[in-house]
Amino acid sequence: MRKYAKVVSQEPVGAGVFLLRLEAPAVAAATSPGTFVMLRVSGGPEPLLARPFSVHGAEGDHLLILYQVVGRGTEMLSRVEPGRELACWGPLGNGFNLDCQRPLLVAGGMGVAPLWFAARAMAERGAEVSVLFGLAGAGGYSELLAVLQDQAEAGKISLSFTTEDGSLGEKGLVTHLMPQALERADRVLACGPPAMLKAVASLAAEAEVACQVSLEAPMACGVGACLGCVVPAVPGGGYLRVCQEGPVLGAARVDWERL
Ligand SMILES: Cc1cc2nc3c(=O)[nH]c(=O)nc-3n(C[C@H](O)[C@H](O)[C@H](O)COP(=O)(O)OP(=O)(O)OC[C@H]3O[C@@H](n4cnc5c(N)ncnc54)[C@H](O)[C@@H]3O)c2cc1C
Ligand code: FES
Numbered sequence: 001m002r003k004y005a006k007v008v009s010q011e012p013v014g015a016g017v018f019l020l021r022l023e024a025p026a027v028a029a030a031t032s033p034g035t036f037v038m039l040r041v042s043g044g045p046e047p048l049l050a051r052p053f054s055v056h057g058a059e060g061d062h063l064l065i066l067y068q069v070v071g072r073g074t075e076m077l078s079r080v081e082p083g084r085e086l087a088c089w090g091p092l093g094n095g096f097n098l099d100c101q102r103p104l105l106v107a108g109g110m111g112v113a114p115l116w117f118a119a120r121a122m123a124e125r126g127a128e129v130s131v132l133f134g135l136a137g138a139g140g141y142s143e144l145l146a147v148l149q150d151q152a153e154a155g156k157i158s159l160s161f162t163t164e165d166g167s168l169g170e171k172g173l174v175t176h177l178m179p180q181a182l183e184r185a186d187r188v189l190a191c192g193p194p195a196m197l198k199a200v201a202s203l204a205a206e207a208e209v210a211c212q213v214s215l216e217a218p219m220a221c222g223v224g225a226c227l228g229c230v231v232p233a234v235p236g237g238g239y240l241r242v243c244q245e246g247p248v249l250g251a252a253r254v255d256w257e258r259l
Pocket of ligand 2: 219224225229230243
C-alpha cells in the first residue's frame with residue numbers, strides 16, 4: 001500500500017548516520033522486525049527512485065528508520081525537515097522468526113537497524129538476547145552507541161562490540177566473537193555486508209544452529225516486479241527476490257558461492 005509519512009524528527013546520531021522518526025500509523029501498526037519500507041523524497045526538482053530501509057522500531061503511530069548517507073538518495077533524505085511528507089510504501093517483505101529463547105544477533109554496520117528492532121521485541125518476550133555489533137571503527141558513532149547501550153541496559157540485552165581498529169570492544173571482526181557465543185544460542189539472526197553474512201552462515205552451520213540473514217540488494221520496485229533484487233538460491237539453483245521472498249532468508253537457502 002502506498003502512503004505518505006510525515007517527518008516528525010530527524011536527528012544526527014553519528015557521522016552521516018541519522019535517526020528518522022516518521023508519523024505513519026498504518027505502517028507502524030502492521031510492521032514487524034525484519035520488514036522494510038520504500039521511502040521517496042518527493043516534491044523536489046529531481047524525481048528520485050524510492051530507496052529501501054529496514055524498520056528500526058515502531059512506537060505508537062511512529063516508525064523509526066536508522067540510516068547512513070551513502071549516495072544521492074540518502075543525502076537528499078538527510079536534508080528533509082520535520083513536517084515534510086515522504087512517499088512511503090510498506091511494510092514490505094517478511095520478518096524474522098522471533099520464536100526462540102537464546103537468540104544471537106550479529107550486526108555489521110547499519111545491519112544493526114533491523115536487528116535492534118528484533119532484539120528489543122525478543123527481550124520484551126522474555127528471551128535472553130545477545131547482540132554482537134561490529135564496526136570498522138567507533139569514531140563518529142558515539143551518540144548511536146550511547147543510545148544502544150542505554151537501551152540494552154534497560155531491556156536486559158547483552159551487547160558486545162568489536163571494531164577493526166580496536167577503538168571499542170574487542171579488536172577484529174564481529175565473527176571472532178561468534179564461536180563462544182554460539183555455544184548457548186538457539187538461533188542466529190544476522191544483517192550486514194555480504195562477506196560478513198557468508199562467514200556468519202558458515203559458523204552457524206558448523207555449530208548446527210539455525211540462522212536467518214537479512215539481505216540487502218539494489219531495489220527499484222520493492223514489490224517483486226522488476227527482478228532487480230534477486231540473489232542466487234540453493235538447492236537447485238534459481239534465484240530469490242530479496243523484496244518478496246526476503247529480505248529475511250534462511251541462511252541455507254542462499255548460494256553464498258554465487259552471491
Ligand atoms: C531491504 C533493505 C533494507 C535496508 N535497510 C537499510 C537501513 O536500515 N539503513 C541504511 O542505512 N541502509 C539500508 N539499506 C540500504 C539503503 O537502501 C541504501 O543505502 C540506499 O538505497 C542508498 O541510496 P543512495 O541513493 O543514497 O545511494 P546510491 O547512489 O544508490 O548508491 C551509493 C553507493 O551505495 C551502494 N548501495 C546502494 N544501495 C545499496 C544496498 N542496498 N546495499 C549495499 N550497497 C548499496 C551503491 O553500490 C553505491 O556504491 C537497505 C537496503 C535494503 C535492500
Ligand atoms: S525490487 Fe523489484 S523485484 Fe525486488
